[in-house]
Structures are given as C-alpha cells and as structure tokens.
Amino acid sequence: MSALICGGILTAMPLLFASIGETISQRAGVLGMGLEGIMLAGAYTGFVATLYSGQYWLGLVASIGGGALLAAIVALFCVRLGMDQIVVGIGVLIFGEGVTSVLQRAQFGTTYPRLGEMASIKIPLLSSIPVLGSSLFTQPLIVFIGFFMVGVLHWVLKSTNIGLNLRAAGEKPEAVDAAGISVVAIRVVAVLVAGGLAGLGGGYMAIVGAGIFVPFMTKGIGFIGIVVAMLARGKAIWILIGSFLFGISVSLTTSFQLIGVEVAQDVVNMIPFVAVLTALVIFARGAYLPAALCIPYNREAR
Amino acid sequence: MAGTVDVNEGVLGKNPKSIRGPGDGVLGRAWKDTVESVAPFVLALIVGGLVLLALGRNPITFYGDIVRAGLFNNSGLQDTVIRMAPLLLMAAGLIVAFQTSIWNIGGDGQFLLAAALAAGFGPVFMAAMPVWLSLVILCIIGTITGGLSTIIPAVLKAKYGVNEIISSLMMSFIGVNFANLLIKGPFRSTKTIVPQTGVVPFAHLLPPIPGTRIHIGIFIALILLLVVYYVMKKTALGLKLRLLGQNPRAALHAGLNNSRLIVGAFMVSGAFMGLAGTVEILGVWGYMRADWNPNFGLPLFALVFLARLNALAAIPLVGFYAVLSIGGHSAARAADLPDDFILIIVGLVLLFMALTEYIKERRSGATWQLLKALRSLWEFKTNE
Numbered sequence: 001m002s003a004l005i006c007g008g009i010l011t012a013m014p015l016l017f018a019s020i021g022e023t024i025s026q027r028a029g030v031l032g033m034g035l036e037g038i039m040l041a042g043a044y045t046g047f048v049a050t051l052y053s054g055q056y057w058l059g060l061v062a063s064i065g066g067g068a069l070l071a072a073i074v075a076l077f078c079v080r081l082g083m084d085q086i087v088v089g090i091g092v093l094i095f096g097e098g099v100t101s102v103l104q105r106a107q108f109g110t111t112y113p114r115l116g117e118m119a120s121i122k123i124p125l126l127s128s129i130p131v132l133g134s135s136l137f138t139q140p141l142i143v144f145i146g147f148f149m150v151g152v153l154h155w156v157l158k159s160t161n162i163g164l165n166l167r168a169a170g171e172k173p174e175a176v177d178a179a180g181i182s183v184v185a186i187r188v189v190a191v192l193v194a195g196g197l198a199g200l201g202g203g204y205m206a207i208v209g210a211g212i213f214v215p216f217m218t219k220g221i222g223f224i225g226i227v228v229a230m231l232a233r234g235k236a237i238w239i240l241i242g243s244f245l246f247g248i249s250v251s252l253t254t255s256f257q258l259i260g261v262e263v264a265q266d267v268v269n270m271i272p273f274v275a276v277l278t279a280l281v282i283f284a285r286g287a288y289l290p291a292a293l294c295i296p297y298n299r300e301a302r
Numbered sequence: 303m304a305g306t307v308d309v310n311e312g313v314l315g316k317n318p319k320s321i322r323g324p325g326d327g328v329l330g331r332a333w334k335d336t337v338e339s340v341a342p343f344v345l346a347l348i349v350g351g352l353v354l355l356a357l358g359r360n361p362i363t364f365y366g367d368i369v370r371a372g373l374f375n376n377s378g379l380q381d382t383v384i385r386m387a388p389l390l391l392m393a394a395g396l397i398v399a400f401q402t403s404i405w406n407i408g409g410d411g412q413f414l415l416a417a418a419l420a421a422g423f424g425p426v427f428m429a430a431m432p433v434w435l436s437l438v439i440l441c442i443i444g445t446i447t448g449g450l451s452t453i454i455p456a457v458l459k460a461k462y463g464v465n466e467i468i469s470s471l472m473m474s475f476i477g478v479n480f481a482n483l484l485i486k487g488p489f490r491s492t493k494t495i496v497p498q499t500g501v502v503p504f505a506h507l508l509p510p511i512p513g514t515r516i517h518i519g520i521f522i523a524l525i526l527l528l529v530v531y532y533v534m535k536k537t538a539l540g541l542k543l544r545l546l547g548q549n550p551r552a553a554l555h556a557g558l559n560n561s562r563l564i565v566g567a568f569m570v571s572g573a574f575m576g577l578a579g580t581v582e583i584l585g586v587w588g589y590m591r592a593d594w595n596p597n598f599g600l601p602l603f604a605l606v607f608l609a610r611l612n613a614l615a616a617i618p619l620v621g622f623y624a625v626l627s628i629g630g631h632s633a634a635r636a637a638d639l640p641d642d643f644i645l646i647i648v649g650l651v652l653l654f655m656a657l658t659e660y661i662k663e664r665r666s667g668a669t670w671q672l673l674k675a676l677r678s679l680w681e682f683k684t685n686e
Contacts, residue, residue, distance in 0.1 A: 095649025101642035
C-alpha cells in the first residue's frame with residue numbers, strides 16, 4: 001500500500017507540474033502543444049546539470065531553465081509574432097525530442113549514467129502516521145513544493161489581479177488591452193512560466209524519479225498533461241486529482257506485476273491513454289477551452 | 303510593427319504587383335511557391351549544420367553522406383524510392399484530413415495496427431490461397447483496419463466536437479501498444495527468440511519492378527495520390543469536404559451533413575495510413591518485429607504543410623524527405639549520432655515554415671488564409 005502511494009506520487013509529479021504549467025498557458029490563450037518536447041528539454045538539462053555539479057537543486061533549477069528556453073521559442077513565434085500555435089507547437093515538440101536524443105548520444109555514447117537517490121525529508125509528526133506517513137509524508141522536498149504549487153495556482157487564478165488578467169487574456173484579450181495591460185506581456189510570461197514548470201516536471205522525472213536520462217523518456221506524459229489541463233478547466237484541485245488518478249492507475253499495474261499477476265508491459269503502457277480517452281468520452285461535454293485559445297492577439301487587427 | 307512593409311510601399315508610390323514584376327503569371331507563382339517551400343528546408347539544414355558543428359561533427363561530410371547514401375548510390379536510391387511508397391500514402395491520408403480541417407495526428411497508431419495485422423495474417427493467408435489473392439486481401443484488411451481505428455476520435459469529434467488532436471493522439475499510443483501486444487501474443491512466431499511474427503517468403507512479397515528491388519507499392523501510392531488530388535480539387539465531394547474544412551458553419555447552412563462528412567473523411571484518412579503500413583510490411587519486410595515503429599507520422603505533418611496540402615506538391619517534398627531519412631541513417635551512423643538527428647531538421651523545418659508564412663503574411667496575406675482556416679477549427683465545439 002505504501003509502495004503503491006509512493007509509486008503513484010512518483011508517476012504523478014511530472015504530470016502534475018506539466019499540467020499546472022499547461023493550465024497557466026491555456027488560460028492565457030496559448031495552447032502548449034510542444035509540452036512533451038519541453039519536458040524532455042527540462043529532463044535533459046536537469047539531468048546533465050545534476051550529473052556534473054552533484055547538486056540536485058541546481059539540476060532542478062537547470063531543468064526549469066531548459067524548459068523555459070524552449071518555451072521562449074513558443075513565446076517569440078506564437079505570442080510576439082502571432083504564428084500558428086499548432087504548427088509551432090509540433091515543431092518545438094519534434095525539435096525537443098530530436099535535440100535531447102542527439103545530445104544524449106553525443107555526450108554519453110550508448111552509456112546511461114545513473115544518479116543517486118535524492119534525499120527525502122520527513123515531516124515531523126505526520127510521518128509517523130501508519131501507511132500514509134512512510135509514503136505521503138516522507139518524500140523529497142520537491143514533492144511538497146509540487147503540492148504547494150497547486151495551492152498557489154488556485155490562489156493566483158482565483159484571488160489575484162494577475163490571475164484575473166491571465167484568464168482575461170485567454171477569454172477576451174481586447175478587454176485586457178482596453179484596461180491598459182499588455183496582452184503580449186501576459187501571454188509571454190504565462191508561456192515562459194508554463195515552460196519552466198513543464199521543464200521541472202521533466203527534470204523531476206529524470207533526476208528524482210528515474211535517476212537516469214533516456215531519450216523519449218516522457219512517453220506521452222506531455223500530451224496527457226494537455227488533456228488534464230483541458231478537463232480540469234482551470235480548477236487547481238482537479239489537476240491534483242487528475243494527476244494522482246493517473247499516477248495511481250499506473251502504479252497499480254506495477255503492483256499487480258509485483259504480486260505475480262501477469263500484466264504485459266504493453267498493457268501497462270496503454271492504460272494511461274485508455275484512461276484519458278475514457279475520460280474524454282465520458283466528460284466530452286465538460287471539457288472547456290478559453291475562447292481566445294490559439295488565436296494570436298494583434299492590436300492592429302481590431 | 304505589422305504593416306511597416308505596406309507603409310514603405312506606399313512611400314515608394316508603387317503597388318506591390320509592379321514591384322514584384324516577374325513574380326506574376328502562372329510560372330512566376332509556381333516559382334514563388336517553390337521558393338517558399340524550399341526556404342524552410344534550406345534554413346533548417348543550415349541551423350542543423352550549426353548544431354553538428356557544435357557537436358564537433360563536420361556538417362559538410364554529414365550532409366554529403368546523406369546525399370551520397372540516399373541519392374547517388376544505386377542501392378540507396380532504390381531504398382529512397384521504396385521508402386517513398388508508405389510516405390506518399392500517409393501524405394495522401396493527411397491531405398484528405400487536413401483539407402477537411404481534421405487534425406488526424408494518430409497516423410503512427412493506424413499505420414502500425416494495420417502493419418501488425420498484415421504481418422500476422424500474411425504467412426497464414428499465403429499458405430492457404432494463391433499469393434496474389436492473399437496480397438489483395440491483406441491490403442484490404444490493412445485499409446479497413448486503418449479506417450476503423452479512427453472511429454473513436456471521428457465520432458467524438460462529429461457528435462460532441464471533442465478535439466481530435468488529443469483523441470487521435472491517444473488512439474495512436476493505444477494503437478502502437480496494441481500492435482505490440484498482437485505481435486507478442488497471438489501473432490508471435492515460435493521459431494524466433496526475439497518476439498516477431500512469422501515471415502512471408504521474399505518471393506511472395508509485392509512484386510518488384512524488374513531489375514530492381516523497388517516494389518510496386520510506389521505506383522499504388524502515386525496513383526492514389528493523384529486520385530486524392532482529383533477528388534479534392536475537381537469533384538463535388540471534394541468541394542464539400544473543403545467547404546467543411548474552411549467554414550463548418552457555412553457547410554451546415556449549405557445543407558451538408560457535417561457529422562457524416564467528418565466521420566467519412568477521418569476514416570478515409572486512417573485507411574490511407576493503414577494501407578501505408580500494409581504496403582511497407584508486404585513490400586519491404588515480410589514480417590514485423592515487436593517495438594518496431596518507424597515514426598513516419600509527425601515528420602509527414604511538416605511535409606504536407608510545406609506542400610500547402612497540395613497532393614502534387616507533396617511528391618517532390620516526400621522524395622526529398624525520403625533521401626534525408628535513408629541517407630540520414632548512414633550519415634548518422636558514420637557520425638556516431640542517433641537517427642533522431644533527422645527529427646531536429648524536421649522540427650526546424652516546421653518552425654522556419656511558420657516564420658516564412660509570417661514574413662509572407664506581412665507582405666501579401668494570401669495563403670496565410672489556409673492556416674487561418676485550419677485554426678478556426680480550434681473552436682472546441684464545432685456543432686454549436
């Protein structure tokens with residue numbers, strides 16, 4: 001049980017960070033189609049930084065930088081210049097996949113160096129609760145930061161002017177402009193923050209989760225992040241629930257394998273996508289995207 | 303920012319047409335379109351070359367290797383033409399979908415599912431009936447499989463307006479894994495240690511052009527691509543699909559059955575992907591190994607856009623990409639880099655293509671309409 005929750009958290013965290021980022025970007029009116037490539041960029045930069053410096057925190061910061069760097073292309077092309085978000089997004093996605101794979105090979109050849117385990121911290125008192133204590137409350141600090149981010153997202157979107165402007169930039173950019181606030185600036189910041197968070201998700205995966213970087217290691221989690229953000233409709237709590245349902249369902253299958261129930265690896269790989277597709281079928285009408293999503297804002301065109 | 307070019311032209315007192323001069327007329331237009339399609343490629347190759355330099359590889363040797371291995375080498379040239387067959391079929395599928403504003407991104411899953419069925423049933427059918435008949439039946443099975451595997455995203459989009467990028471992508475991942483399950487399970491050959499299907503003997507594969515290894519799949523692909531070109535451009539059905547693609551609401555008001563057209567075009571698109579997978583298995587491999595995935599889908603996305611969704615223009619671009627992928631394989635091996643280097647080029651092509659479009663939009667605003675129309679699809683619910 002403890003292993004199940006631990007495994008669930010391990011698989012859920014990258015998705016959690018990525019979908020928080022994607023939510024910010026989507027609310028501001030930019031669809032982060034390249035999320036998967038951005039995660040890989042974060043995973044690679046974070047991994048390399050950790051490997052050479054030996055500092056996990058430096059690695060995680062580097063992964064934020066790596067993600068934001070690739071997201072800067074999206075910010076420049078889609079927001080500043082108003083190009084097609086899907087074409088640019090898929091370009092970033094493919095570029096990110098290719099560049100990380102090539103760099104990995106150029107740097108390490110066919111060897112895959114490994115990192116040690118990141119130190120966990122125990123929350124006093126809470127960590128002595130039976131099952132939950134050893135799983136939920138004994139985790140690397142970054143996990144708690146992830147939970148904290150959910151709260152921050154909720155607070156920012158609901159109760160601050162920044163959140164209001166952000167949502168307005170996605171729903172009715174003209175109104176933001178009329179209020180004297182730059183739509184482009186809001187969206188650029190949103191895209192960069194989203195890229196940083198997605199990069200952090202990738203970094204978590206490589207540094208904390210696997211301790212290793214393998215090309216294409218995100219295995220579609222970036223795409224699932226897009227769906228989670230769509231279905232969560234900007235509600236932070238649903239991002240948390242969605243990510244953990246995903247994490248638990250994946251780790252459930254590994255638990256099955258551990259107790260000896262034969263589950264083919266391909267079935268395990270397939271489950272998250274079947275789950276997402278089922279969610280899409282059931283909640284088809286519930287998914288909601290901001291009105292101005294994917295529409296570049298051009299002042300002169302008003 | 304935007305509009306500075308027009309201002310300059312205004313200052314010069316010339317209208318844009320007189321500035322361009324030789325750019326007018328059919329030939330001039332074709333020339334301009336060619337330049338616009340080639341420029342992103344060239345820019346991507348230049349930046350890719352810089353990446354190679356940064357990695358300490360010689361870009362000139364690398365690109366030289368690509369051209370030599372993919373084009374100026376008899377066996378490599380044949381490989382290039384052979385590679386074009388599935389690529390052209392998939393391009394045809396994407397063109398049908400994109401012209402209807404259906405973002406079918408799940409090509410890889412549709413491709414692999416059909417390929418798995420062809421490889422799995424191949425040896426069985428060959429043993430039971432004449433070779434030509436089983437080839438025909440296998441192709442039909444592959445086509446139908448590809449078509450049917452789009453049915454969930456198609457119906458979700460047609461009935462509930464669920465965004466098909468996501469649903470077809472999810473289906474693609476499911477399809478890839480399901481194909482692996484089939485190969486490791488019911489289709490697994492008992493003769494090999496590595497999980498793979500039984501083998502169709504080389505002599506029973508799609509017949510080659512005499513004197514070469516090039517199988518007839520390339521002709522099937524070219525003919526079907528021409529059919530797609532004709533249907534989309536010259537027939538009432540094509541007009542309906544394009545109308546739906548440009549403006550779903552107008553199509554509805556014109557009395558078209560949007561749902562049926564969406565499902566139909568989606569399935570036809572998937573059918574082409576399925577046929578591509580079948581042709582690749584029955585023309586080149588004769589068997590399928592687990593975890594085999596050539597990942598043709600996303601690069602084609604770039605090619606089809608570069609071709610401006612024009613089936614004829616897609617042919618040279620696909621040829622170019624085939625050289626890149628066949629030659630790139632040996633060039634990457636020589637430079638000790640993974641084949642994924644080609645992905646960098648493809649990604650850059652997409653980015654530079656967007657940039658070229660942007661520059662062009664600021665100058666004329668003509669074919670930008672295409673991307674704009676496609677973007678209109680992004681309204682999450684289509685039938686409101």
